[in-house]
Amino acid sequence: MKDSYINVPVAPRPQDAHRTESIKLYGPDAFEGMRRAGALTARCLDGVSDLVREGTALSEINAFVLDFAADHDATPATLGYKGYQYACCTSVNHVVCHGFPNEKKLRDGDIVNVDVTLIHNGWYGDSSRMYVAGKLKRTAERLIQIAHEAMMQGIRTVRPGARLGDIGHAIQTYAHSKRCSVVRDFCGHGIGQVFHDSPNILNFGRAGTGPELREGMIFTVEPMINLGRADVKMLADDWTAVTRDKSLSAQFEHSVGVTSDGVEIFTLSPLGLHAPGIEL
Numbered sequence: 543m544k545d546s547y548i549n550v551p552v553a554p555r556p557q558d559a560h561r562t563e564s565i566k567l568y569g570p571d572a573f574e575g576m577r578r579a580g581a582l583t584a585r586c587l588d589g590v591s592d593l594v595r596e597g598t599a600l601s602e603i604n605a606f607v608l609d610f611a612a613d614h615d616a617t618p619a620t621l622g623y624k625g626y627q628y629a630c631c632t633s634v635n636h637v638v639c640h641g642f643p644n645e646k647k648l649r650d651g652d653i654v655n656v657d658v659t660l661i662h663n664g665w666y667g668d669s670s671r672m673y674v675a676g677k678l679k680r681t682a683e684r685l686i687q688i689a690h691e692a693m694m695q696g697i698r699t700v701r702p703g704a705r706l707g708d709i710g711h712a713i714q715t716y717a718h719s720k721r722c723s724v725v726r727d728f729c730g731h732g733i734g735q736v737f738h739d740s741p742n743i744l745n746f747g748r749a750g751t752g753p754e755l756r757e758g759m760i761f762t763v764e765p766m767i768n769l770g771r772a773d774v775k776m777l778a779d780d781w782t783a784v785t786r787d788k789s790l791s792a793q794f795e796h797s798v799g800v801t802s803d804g805v806e807i808f809t810l811s812p813l814g815l816h817a818p819g820i821e822l
Contacts, residue, residue, distance in 0.1 A: 565741050567758030568632055568734060572665075573799055573806070576588045576734065576760060579616075580797050580808025583660045586610045587671050587811050590658075594673040596650045598743050602634045604643035611660055618731045619659035619666055619737050626781065631657040638766050638783040640776050649746060650676030653686065655793045657717055659737065663760040668762050669809035670795040681769065685726030686820050689767040690790035696724050696745070696763045697798055700805035704755045710747030713765045723772035727783065727792070730806075733797055757802050764795030 556683040560577070586607060607629040613619050618629035633641035634648070638697065641655075646668055657670035672686045690797075696713040717724045730743030740751060746764040770789025777784060785791050797808045810816075 546732070554718055563740060564731065565747050565753065565756075565759060566734065566739065567756060568760055568799070569758065572758075573732060575663060576667070576797065576799060576808045577666035577806075579660060579662040579665040580669065580810075581657050581667070581812065582614055583669050583726055583797075584809045584811050585614075586658050586660060587656060587669060588815050590656050590671075591673060591815050593655045594648065594656075594675050595656060596648055596652075596676040598648045598675065599632075600646050600648070600654075603632055604628050607658055615664070616660040616662045619661050620657075621670070621675075623737065626657055629658075629698060631655075632765070633638060633793070635656070635790055636785045636788045637772075638768070638785060639728055640780070640781045640783055648675035650678055652676070652680070653678075653682050653792065657793075657795065658803075664735050666735070667739055667809060668733055668737075668795065668797050670764065670793055671720075671796065671815075672792050672820065674820060678820065682792075683820060684720075685767065685769050685790050685792045686721065686817055687797055688717060688722050689695065689765065690794050691726075691736060692745075692765045692767055692797065693763055693794040696765065696808065697805055700755060700763075700798060700800055702755060702757050702800060702802065706741060706743065706752030706755065707747035708749050708752075710744040711749040713763075714746040716717035717765070717767050718736055723768045723770065725766035725768060725772055725774055727774050728764075728766060730764045730795070732759075732761045734752065734760050750786040755800050757800050759800040760797070762795055762797050764793060765794040767789055779817075 732739030
Protein backbone atom coordinates (compact mmCIF):
# COMPACT_ATOMS: atom_id res chain seq x y z
CA MET A 543 0.00 0.00 0.00
CA LYS A 544 1.39 3.39 -0.98
CA ASP A 545 1.35 6.34 1.40
CA SER A 546 -1.85 8.33 0.94
CA TYR A 547 -4.18 10.74 2.70
CA ILE A 548 -7.81 10.58 3.67
CA ASN A 549 -9.71 13.78 4.11
CA VAL A 550 -10.73 13.66 7.77
CA PRO A 551 -11.02 17.15 9.30
CA VAL A 552 -8.76 17.45 12.33
CA ALA A 553 -8.05 20.76 14.02
CA PRO A 554 -4.46 21.80 13.22
CA ARG A 555 -2.08 23.05 15.89
CA PRO A 556 -0.27 26.12 14.54
CA GLN A 557 2.85 25.41 16.58
CA ASP A 558 3.42 22.13 14.69
CA ALA A 559 4.83 23.40 11.42
CA HIS A 560 4.67 20.01 9.68
CA ARG A 561 1.37 18.80 11.11
CA THR A 562 -1.29 18.20 8.48
CA GLU A 563 -5.07 18.32 8.67
CA SER A 564 -5.37 14.90 7.01
CA ILE A 565 -4.66 11.50 8.52
CA LYS A 566 -1.81 9.83 6.67
CA LEU A 567 -1.91 6.20 5.61
CA TYR A 568 1.53 4.58 5.51
CA GLY A 569 2.84 1.66 3.47
CA PRO A 570 5.16 -1.28 4.28
CA ASP A 571 8.39 0.76 4.08
CA ALA A 572 7.07 3.17 6.68
CA PHE A 573 6.06 0.32 8.97
CA GLU A 574 9.58 -1.06 8.70
CA GLY A 575 11.02 2.36 9.57
CA MET A 576 8.72 2.58 12.58
CA ARG A 577 9.70 -0.92 13.71
CA ARG A 578 13.35 0.08 13.77
CA ALA A 579 12.79 3.41 15.48
CA GLY A 580 10.36 1.87 17.95
CA ALA A 581 12.69 -1.01 18.78
CA LEU A 582 15.53 1.43 19.41
CA THR A 583 13.41 3.51 21.78
CA ALA A 584 12.30 0.34 23.57
CA ARG A 585 15.92 -0.72 24.03
CA CYS A 586 16.72 2.70 25.43
CA LEU A 587 13.90 2.40 27.96
CA ASP A 588 15.15 -1.09 28.87
CA GLY A 589 18.49 0.50 29.74
CA VAL A 590 16.82 3.12 31.92
CA SER A 591 15.63 0.33 34.24
CA ASP A 592 19.21 -0.14 35.47
CA LEU A 593 19.37 3.52 36.55
CA VAL A 594 16.15 4.01 38.48
CA ARG A 595 16.90 3.56 42.16
CA GLU A 596 16.93 5.60 45.33
CA GLY A 597 19.52 8.39 45.02
CA THR A 598 19.61 8.52 41.22
CA ALA A 599 19.46 12.08 39.89
CA LEU A 600 16.99 12.57 37.06
CA SER A 601 19.81 14.20 35.11
CA GLU A 602 21.56 10.81 35.02
CA ILE A 603 18.61 9.41 33.07
CA ASN A 604 18.83 12.31 30.66
CA ALA A 605 22.56 11.71 30.19
CA PHE A 606 21.95 8.03 29.51
CA VAL A 607 19.36 8.83 26.81
CA LEU A 608 21.75 11.31 25.18
CA ASP A 609 24.58 8.78 25.14
CA PHE A 610 22.34 5.97 23.92
CA ALA A 611 21.06 8.09 21.05
CA ALA A 612 24.58 9.14 20.05
CA ASP A 613 25.77 5.52 20.12
CA HIS A 614 22.91 4.35 17.88
CA ASP A 615 22.81 7.06 15.20
CA ALA A 616 19.62 8.55 16.62
CA THR A 617 18.43 11.95 17.84
CA PRO A 618 16.21 12.63 20.89
CA ALA A 619 13.14 14.34 19.45
CA THR A 620 12.47 16.42 22.58
CA LEU A 621 15.92 18.03 22.61
CA GLY A 622 15.30 21.62 21.48
CA TYR A 623 11.63 20.92 20.68
CA LYS A 624 9.82 24.25 21.18
CA GLY A 625 12.60 25.26 23.54
CA TYR A 626 12.64 22.07 25.63
CA GLN A 627 16.20 21.48 26.79
CA TYR A 628 16.26 17.76 27.63
CA ALA A 629 16.52 14.43 25.82
CA CYS A 630 13.57 12.89 27.67
CA CYS A 631 10.81 13.68 30.15
CA THR A 632 10.85 12.33 33.72
CA SER A 633 7.59 12.70 35.64
CA VAL A 634 7.75 11.77 39.32
CA ASN A 635 4.81 10.89 41.59
CA HIS A 636 2.15 13.60 41.12
CA VAL A 637 3.77 14.99 37.96
CA VAL A 638 1.44 14.01 35.12
CA CYS A 639 3.81 14.62 32.20
CA HIS A 640 6.71 16.65 30.76
CA GLY A 641 8.74 16.73 33.98
CA PHE A 642 12.32 17.97 33.63
CA PRO A 643 15.19 15.46 34.12
CA ASN A 644 17.06 17.86 36.39
CA GLU A 645 19.29 17.36 39.43
CA LYS A 646 16.45 16.16 41.66
CA LYS A 647 17.24 12.76 43.18
CA LEU A 648 14.79 9.90 43.40
CA ARG A 649 13.68 8.86 46.87
CA ASP A 650 12.64 5.47 48.19
CA GLY A 651 9.15 4.66 46.91
CA ASP A 652 9.08 7.27 44.13
CA ILE A 653 7.41 6.29 40.89
CA VAL A 654 8.62 7.91 37.68
CA ASN A 655 7.46 7.92 34.09
CA VAL A 656 10.29 8.18 31.57
CA ASP A 657 9.16 9.34 28.13
CA VAL A 658 11.61 8.93 25.24
CA THR A 659 11.25 9.66 21.53
CA LEU A 660 14.18 8.75 19.30
CA ILE A 661 14.43 9.78 15.65
CA HIS A 662 16.14 7.06 13.61
CA ASN A 663 16.53 7.39 9.85
CA GLY A 664 13.78 10.01 9.88
CA TRP A 665 11.23 7.94 11.82
CA TYR A 666 10.02 8.73 15.34
CA GLY A 667 9.82 6.00 17.97
CA ASP A 668 7.78 7.36 20.89
CA SER A 669 7.19 5.44 24.12
CA SER A 670 7.06 5.82 27.89
CA ARG A 671 7.06 3.50 30.89
CA MET A 672 6.68 3.61 34.63
CA TYR A 673 9.57 2.76 36.96
CA VAL A 674 9.89 2.56 40.74
CA ALA A 675 12.80 3.61 42.97
CA GLY A 676 13.19 1.42 46.04
CA LYS A 677 10.26 -0.22 47.77
CA LEU A 678 6.97 0.06 45.92
CA LYS A 679 3.87 1.01 47.89
CA ARG A 680 0.73 -0.98 47.16
CA THR A 681 -1.32 2.09 46.17
CA ALA A 682 1.32 3.08 43.63
CA GLU A 683 1.63 -0.45 42.32
CA ARG A 684 -2.13 -0.65 41.79
CA LEU A 685 -2.16 2.67 39.92
CA ILE A 686 0.66 1.55 37.64
CA GLN A 687 -1.09 -1.72 36.89
CA ILE A 688 -4.31 0.13 36.06
CA ALA A 689 -2.51 2.66 33.82
CA HIS A 690 -0.80 -0.10 31.85
CA GLU A 691 -3.97 -2.11 31.41
CA ALA A 692 -5.90 1.04 30.42
CA MET A 693 -3.39 1.60 27.61
CA MET A 694 -3.65 -2.02 26.52
CA GLN A 695 -7.45 -1.90 26.61
CA GLY A 696 -7.27 1.03 24.19
CA ILE A 697 -4.73 -0.69 21.93
CA ARG A 698 -6.82 -3.86 21.76
CA THR A 699 -9.65 -1.92 20.09
CA VAL A 700 -7.41 -0.88 17.19
CA ARG A 701 -8.32 -2.56 13.90
CA PRO A 702 -9.64 -1.48 10.49
CA GLY A 703 -13.25 -0.40 10.74
CA ALA A 704 -13.09 0.61 14.40
CA ARG A 705 -13.45 4.26 15.36
CA LEU A 706 -11.09 6.61 17.16
CA GLY A 707 -13.72 7.01 19.87
CA ASP A 708 -13.47 3.29 20.61
CA ILE A 709 -9.91 3.75 21.90
CA GLY A 710 -10.79 6.51 24.36
CA HIS A 711 -13.97 4.74 25.43
CA ALA A 712 -12.07 1.57 26.30
CA ILE A 713 -9.44 3.50 28.28
CA GLN A 714 -11.98 5.60 30.15
CA THR A 715 -14.33 2.71 30.92
CA TYR A 716 -11.55 0.58 32.35
CA ALA A 717 -9.96 3.36 34.44
CA HIS A 718 -13.31 4.46 35.86
CA SER A 719 -14.20 0.86 36.72
CA LYS A 720 -11.10 0.87 38.94
CA ARG A 721 -12.09 4.19 40.54
CA CYS A 722 -9.30 6.12 38.87
CA SER A 723 -9.58 9.24 36.70
CA VAL A 724 -8.38 9.93 33.16
CA VAL A 725 -6.50 13.14 32.37
CA ARG A 726 -8.25 14.97 29.53
CA ASP A 727 -5.76 17.79 28.98
CA PHE A 728 -3.31 15.64 26.95
CA CYS A 729 -3.73 12.94 24.33
CA GLY A 730 -2.01 10.62 21.92
CA HIS A 731 -1.21 11.71 18.38
CA GLY A 732 -0.32 10.67 14.90
CA ILE A 733 3.37 9.97 14.40
CA GLY A 734 5.75 8.80 11.70
CA GLN A 735 8.18 11.27 10.15
CA VAL A 736 6.54 14.06 12.17
CA PHE A 737 6.66 14.17 15.97
CA HIS A 738 3.03 15.20 16.51
CA ASP A 739 0.68 14.70 13.59
CA SER A 740 -3.02 14.11 13.02
CA PRO A 741 -5.12 12.56 14.44
CA ASN A 742 -5.42 13.33 18.13
CA ILE A 743 -5.99 10.12 20.13
CA LEU A 744 -8.18 11.07 23.08
CA ASN A 745 -8.14 8.95 26.23
CA PHE A 746 -11.89 9.30 26.71
CA GLY A 747 -14.86 9.21 24.37
CA ARG A 748 -17.91 7.39 23.06
CA ALA A 749 -17.67 4.07 21.29
CA GLY A 750 -18.54 4.17 17.60
CA THR A 751 -17.67 7.86 17.16
CA GLY A 752 -14.87 9.69 15.39
CA PRO A 753 -12.93 8.93 12.23
CA GLU A 754 -12.73 5.32 11.07
CA LEU A 755 -9.47 3.49 11.62
CA ARG A 756 -7.87 2.31 8.40
CA GLU A 757 -4.91 0.12 7.57
CA GLY A 758 -1.73 2.20 7.48
CA MET A 759 -2.57 4.68 10.24
CA ILE A 760 0.24 5.19 12.77
CA PHE A 761 -0.24 6.90 16.13
CA THR A 762 0.48 6.76 19.85
CA VAL A 763 -1.77 5.54 22.65
CA GLU A 764 -0.73 7.17 25.92
CA PRO A 765 -3.29 7.50 28.72
CA MET A 766 -2.45 9.37 31.93
CA ILE A 767 -4.31 7.91 34.91
CA ASN A 768 -4.68 9.59 38.31
CA LEU A 769 -5.49 8.07 41.68
CA GLY A 770 -7.43 11.21 42.55
CA ARG A 771 -9.25 13.74 40.41
CA ALA A 772 -8.47 14.28 36.74
CA ASP A 773 -7.70 18.00 37.10
CA VAL A 774 -4.16 19.14 36.31
CA LYS A 775 -2.29 22.43 36.45
CA MET A 776 0.82 23.74 34.73
CA LEU A 777 3.85 24.86 36.71
CA ALA A 778 5.60 28.16 36.07
CA ASP A 779 8.06 26.51 33.65
CA ASP A 780 5.14 26.12 31.17
CA TRP A 781 6.04 22.46 30.63
CA THR A 782 5.46 20.46 33.79
CA ALA A 783 1.87 19.32 34.41
CA VAL A 784 0.90 18.11 37.89
CA THR A 785 -2.28 16.83 39.52
CA ARG A 786 -4.16 19.64 41.26
CA ASP A 787 -4.90 17.46 44.29
CA LYS A 788 -1.31 16.13 44.39
CA SER A 789 -2.51 12.58 43.88
CA LEU A 790 -0.26 10.07 42.14
CA SER A 791 -0.34 9.88 38.34
CA ALA A 792 0.91 7.15 36.01
CA GLN A 793 1.28 6.89 32.24
CA PHE A 794 2.30 4.39 29.60
CA GLU A 795 2.76 5.00 25.90
CA HIS A 796 3.22 2.88 22.79
CA SER A 797 3.55 3.77 19.13
CA VAL A 798 1.24 1.54 17.09
CA GLY A 799 0.15 0.94 13.50
CA VAL A 800 -3.16 -0.29 12.11
CA THR A 801 -2.60 -3.50 10.14
CA SER A 802 -4.92 -5.34 7.76
CA ASP A 803 -6.42 -7.34 10.61
CA GLY A 804 -5.53 -5.53 13.82
CA VAL A 805 -2.67 -3.59 15.35
CA GLU A 806 1.13 -3.72 15.54
CA ILE A 807 2.95 -2.29 18.57
CA PHE A 808 6.30 -0.83 17.49
CA THR A 809 7.71 -0.08 20.95
CA LEU A 810 7.45 -3.34 22.90
CA SER A 811 10.36 -4.06 25.23
CA PRO A 812 12.63 -6.73 23.71
CA LEU A 813 13.39 -7.89 27.27
CA GLY A 814 9.79 -7.86 28.44
CA LEU A 815 10.46 -4.92 30.79
CA HIS A 816 7.14 -3.25 30.20
CA ALA A 817 7.13 -1.89 33.78
CA PRO A 818 10.38 -2.90 35.46
CA GLY A 819 9.90 -4.29 38.98
CA ILE A 820 6.11 -4.20 38.75
CA GLU A 821 3.83 -7.19 38.28
CA LEU A 822 1.43 -6.53 35.39
